[in-house]
Every structure is written in structure tokens, then in C-alpha cells.
Amino acid sequence: MRIMYTDTDHPSLDIERGVIEGAGLSFTVTQCKTEDDVIANCKDADILINQYAPITARVMDNLPNFKMVVRYGVGVDNVEVAEAVKRGIVVCNVPDYGTNEVADQALALMMALVRKVVTVNEYTKNVDWDCTKAFPIQRLSTLTVGILGFGRIGQAFAKRVHALGCNIISCDHHLEPGQLAPCGYVTGCTLDELIEQSDIISIHCPPIKGQYMIDADAFKRMKKGIYIINDARGGIIDEDALDEALDNGTVAGVALDCMRGEPVKPGNKLFRHPNMIVSPHMGWYSVQAAEDLKRKVAEQAVKFAQTGTVDYPVYKN
Numbered sequence: 325m326r327i328m329y330t331d332t333d334h335p336s337l338d339i340e341r342g343v344i345e346g347a348g349l350s351f352t353v354t355q356c357k358t359e360d361d362v363i364a365n366c367k368d369a370d371i372l373i374n375q376y377a378p379i380t381a382r383v384m385d386n387l388p389n390f391k392m393v394v395r396y397g398v399g400v401d402n403v404e405v406a407e408a409v410k411r412g413i414v415v416c417n418v419p420d421y422g423t424n425e426v427a428d429q430a431l432a433l434m435m436a437l438v439r440k441v442v443t444v445n446e447y448t449k450n451v452d453w454d455c456t457k458a459f460p461i462q463r464l465s466t467l468t469v470g471i472l473g474f475g476r477i478g479q480a481f482a483k484r485v486h487a488l489g490c491n492i493i494s495c496d497h498h499l500e501p502g503q504l505a506p507c508g509y510v511t512g513c514t515l516d517e518l519i520e521q522s523d524i525i526s527i528h529c530p531p532i533k534g535q536y537m538i539d540a541d542a543f544k545r546m547k548k549g550i551y552i553i554n555d556a557r558g559g560i561i562d563e564d565a566l567d568e569a570l571d572n573g574t575v576a577g578v579a580l581d582c583m584r585g586e587p588v589k590p591g592n593k594l595f596r597h598p599n600m601i602v603s604p605h606m607g608w609y610s611v612q613a614a615e616d617l618k619r620k621v622a623e624q625a626v627k628f629a630q631t632g633t634v635d636y637p638v639y640k641n
């Protein structure tokens with residue numbers, strides 16, 4: 325089977341080459357940005373290794389040998405999964421390479437918000453030594469943390485938060501409202517309950533196309549002084565409504581590792597808020613996670629070439 329890269333921005337493919345060539349296979353690298361690019365350059369591919377290039381129904385219909393695509397990362401936003409399922413094309417991701425890293429990032433952002441680390445760091449360096457500028461701070465064990473999405477990352481984050489003594493609720497389609505999760509310390513809830521009861525909301529779910537999960541109405545129903553963390557995907561929060569909620573004090577602080585329209589440039593209106601923390605979609609990263617991702621992508625391509633199966637199939641009915 326012929327393995328081809330639709331695109332990559334990785335400076336080295338040594339790890340992938342070691343896995344693929346070690347299995348007696350080879351690959352070709354292209355740098356596609358559009359549907360037309362993929363159709364023109366990958367027409368002979370059986371297996372695509374994909375980073376950002378669009379894998380649409382039109383692409384699928386114009387690649388006669390196309391059988392499987394494996395995407396760098398968890399999200400498959402640029403792949404029309406339902407269309408692939410209709411055509412018998414296997415879509416694969418790597419959902420577990422950065423689980424601990426993303427959970428760690430969410431915890432770090434939560435602690436920075438609640439303890440007001442960034443705000444007082446700037447004030448102390450530039451203005452005065454005055455601990456009262458951090459007041460008030462709530463004891464973490466008195467707070468309810470609402471986790472939106474209770475998959476691998478949501479569960480890993482819950483484990484970390486549980487160690488702090490927080491009350492934890494979660495909205496997830498695999499967890500019934502009122503149901504105690506198998507871990508024994510997370511209770512299922514509806515999205516409305518999560519919005520209305522949480523002191524902190526941490527987002528660990530994919531976006532819904534064309535719909536905000538946290539919109540202007542949601543902000544109106546939140547507790548005043550809530551903290552919000554998102555290191556899942558941009559487009560889950562209505563950022564215009566978030567800006568207003570920061571202005572009126574509904575949101576005491578927000579930390580975003582993911583934003584709408586990435587990459588986001590300096591001058592974004594949310595950046596003017598001193599209680600807004602931003603990081604450039606880096607929650608997934610550690611040296612070890614990056615190496616795991618590269619190795620697992622190559623392993624999935626090889627496994628499909630050899631057996632016709634993958635470890636991480638993505639389906640959409």
C-alpha cells in the first residue's frame with residue numbers, strides 16, 4: 325500500500341521514518357493546503373497521514389485507491405468523518421498521546437486563576453508589594469468544579485482536582501445526570517446544571533459545529549465570580565459574550581489554551597482583561613507526548629497496511 329503525507333509542519337520525520345521503513349514500507353511527503361492540492365498530489369495514495377489539509381467528500385471521490393487516513397492529534401475537524409464512513413474509508417486519530425499533558429495544563433490554568441498568580445505577579449513586579457491585590461481568594465476545597473466532557477482528558481483532570489478536595493460534577497453523554505462515575509467522586513449532571521452550579525468550569529469536549537456550548541444565555545445563568553478554563557477547542561465559547569461577562573464581573577477569570585480563529589494575534593479584545601490568561605494551544609505538548617504522537621501515527625499507518633485494522637478508529641453515524 326502507498327503511504328503519503330498530505331501535509332506536515334514537523335521539522336523532522338525521523339521517528340515516523342524509523343517505524344514505517346522498519347516495517348519494510350515507504351512514504352511520500354507532499355505539502356497540500358486545499359482540496360485541489362490533495363487531489364492533485366495524493367491521487368495514488370492508499371493511506372494518508374494528515375495534519376491540516378482538508379479531507380472532504382470531494383477529495384475522497386477523487387482518490388481512487390484511498391482506504392484510510394490517520395490524523396496527527398485527537399481532533400478530526402478537517403476530516404468529513406461521516407462521508408468517510410459512507411465510503412468505507414477508515415478514519416483514525418491518536419487520542420491518548422497527550423492526555424496527561426492537557427489535564428496538567430488545565431490544572432495549571434485553574435490554579436493560576438483561582439490563586440490569581442498571573443495578576444499579582446504583574447502587579448508585584450511593576451507596581452507594589454501588596455497581597456491585598458489578590459483578595460478575595462476562595463479555598464479550593466469549598467468549590468464545585470464542573471467538567472464539560474468526561475472522556476480520557478476529563479477523567480484525568482478530575483483525578484487531579486479530586487486531590488484538592490473539590491466537589492466535582494460532569495456533563496457527558498456517557499454519564500447520566502445524578503449517576504456516580506466509576507471513579508466514585510464525580511457526579512453526572514445536565515449542561516444546565518453544570519452552568520448553574522459550578523464555581524469553575526473546565527472544558528474537555530469537542531465543539532459542536534455551528535453552535536456555542538457556552539453562549540450569552542449560559543453566562544447569564546452562571547454564578548457571579550465563576551472561573552472558566554478551555555484547553556479543548558476554539559468555538560465552544562462565544563468569545564463576544566465572554567468579553568461582556570468579563571466586563572460585568574460574571575466571570576472572575578478565564579484561561580484559554582484554545583480560541584476561535586487560531587492563530588490569534590496580539591490585539592484580540594479579550595487580551596485587554598487582566599484576569600484573562602492565554603496560552604497558544606500548547607496544552608498537548610511535552611517532549612514525550614510529541615514523540616508518542618509521531619510514533620503512534622506511523623504505527624497506525626503500518627498496522628492498516630499490514631492488517632487492514634487500526635487501534636483508534638473514529639466513527640460518526
